[in-house]
Amino acid sequence: xxxLKGESSFRILTPIDxxxxxxxxxxxxxxxxxxxxxxxxxxxxxxxxIRMIIKRGHESVIEHSIITVKFSNISRGLTHEFVRHRLGxxxxxxxxxxxxxxxxDMNPDLDKFEITIIAPPHRSIEEEILLEDGTKIKATEIGAxxxxxxxxxxxxxxxPEDARQLLPIGIKAQITSTFNFRQWRHIFKxxxxxxxxxxxxxxFVKLLEEFKQIIPVVFEDFVPGERDKNGHPTYxxxxxx
Numbered sequence: 001x002x003x004l005k006g007e008s009s010f011r012i013l014t015p016i017d018x019x020x021x022x023x024x025x026x027x028x029x030x031x032x033x034x035x036x037x038x039x040x041x042x043x044x045x046x047x048x049x050i051r052m053i054i055k056r057g058h059e060s061v062i063e064h065s066i067i068t069v070k071f072s073n074i075s076r077g078l079t080h081e082f083v084r085h086r087l088g089x090x091x092x093x094x095x096x097x098x099x100x101x102x103x104x105d106m107n108p109d110l111d112k113f114e115i116t117i118i119a120p121p122h123r124s125i126e127e128e129i130l131l132e133d134g135t136k137i138k139a140t141e142i143g144a145x146x147x148x149x150x151x152x153x154x155x156x157x158x159x160p161e162d163a164r165q166l167l168p169i170g171i172k173a174q175i176t177s178t179f180n181f182r183q184w185r186h187i188f189k190x191x192x193x194x195x196x197x198x199x200x201x202x203x204f205v206k207l208l209e210e211f212k213q214i215i216p217v218v219f220e221d222f223v224p225g226e227r228d229k230n231g232h233p234t235y236x237x238x239x240x241x
Contacts, residue, residue, distance in 0.1 A: 001114050001147040003140060004073055004172065006121040008203045012210065013068040013176070019214055022065045022181075026050055030061035047217040054221065062218065065181040069207065070174070075118035077169040078200045085187055088179040095171075096161040099154075110155050116172035117143050118199065122230035143168075181218050184211065185237075188219070192235035194228055205233050 012019075023046040030053055031037040039045070053061050071078075076095075083090055119125050119139065128136040146168055153163040179187065188211075190196065191204040212219045225234040 001140070001143045002116040003119040003125050003143055004116060005119050005125070006202075008071070008073045008118070008199070008206075010072070010203065010207055010210075011070045012214075013070055014066065016214055019067055023047065023050060023215065023217070026062055026064050026181075029064040030058075033061075050217050051220075054218070059182045059185070062181040062185075063183075066178060067181070067184060067211075068176065068178040070176040071203065072174050073116075073118070074173055074175070074203060075170045075199060076167075076173045077197075078118075078203065079173050079175050080169070081191075081197065081200050082175065082177065085179070085183065085190075087183050088177055091176045093174040095164040095167060099160040110151055113151070115143075115147050115150060115167070117146075117168060117170045118172055119170070120198065120230075121202075122198070122232070181215075185219065188222055188235065189237050192222070194225060194234045194236075196234075198228065198230060198232050201228075201234065202232055205235055208235055 023043070024041050027041050027046040027049040028037065030049060050062065053059065071082075079092055083092070123139070125139040128138055129142075130136055146166070149166055150163055153166065154160070188204060188208045191200050192208055193201070196204075208219060208222055212222070221238050222235050223238055225236040227233055
């Protein structure tokens with residue numbers, strides 16, 4: 001059994017050049033509304049136009065865009081929250097078809113496998129937890145027990161889709177998602193605020209900072225906020241930048 005702390009990662013699958021080129025598409029699409037295009041669209045004109053429509057709240061125009069991101073070393077708890085954002089596409093690691101005891105497609109090794117759990121970075125996984133019977137146990141030992149239960153179920157003939165019922169919400173997961181710029185802005189507003197869960201906020205703060213480097217004009221109205229009680233960073237959206 002492995003426990004990971006602060007090792008979440010992501011990879012932007014959409015080519016960076018294409019992400020930047022979409023700024024040109026947004027200006028041309030937006031000027032269709034007003035029949036206002038009178039000159040060649042440039043990087044500078046696209047940025048001015050996008051800054052203007054965001055300030056005016058006309059964000060439907062920036063839906064003419066797309067970014068796909070693959071997330072790794074995150075928990076099922078995070079993905080459960082993430083997929084609530086309906087206006088996008090998701091491809092998620094399946095606990096029905098992924099056999100955590102699989103050595104290869106034909107020969108699962110039920111003695112040599114391990115599950116991975118995402119642990120809170122602000123808690124010690126070696127902390128002793130007092131149980132109702134008066135005994136103490138560490139978080140790492142709890143995880144090891146869960147792993148042994150999963151192993152026992154599989155050895156007893158339970159299929160992966162049945163044995164998964166005993167897996168914790170903190171088990172490591174992977175998900176690939178696609179949203180347009182407007183939806184990414186909405187996600188960052190909800191998931192980087194001080195009210196978001198520490199795990200999803202930590203991941204999306206890092207992604208927001210990456211997006212701000214690639215296409216700053218789309219996300220420049222998001223600024224760092226105060227750190228939460230556990231020292232994790234937050235962001236907030238400011239109005240009328």
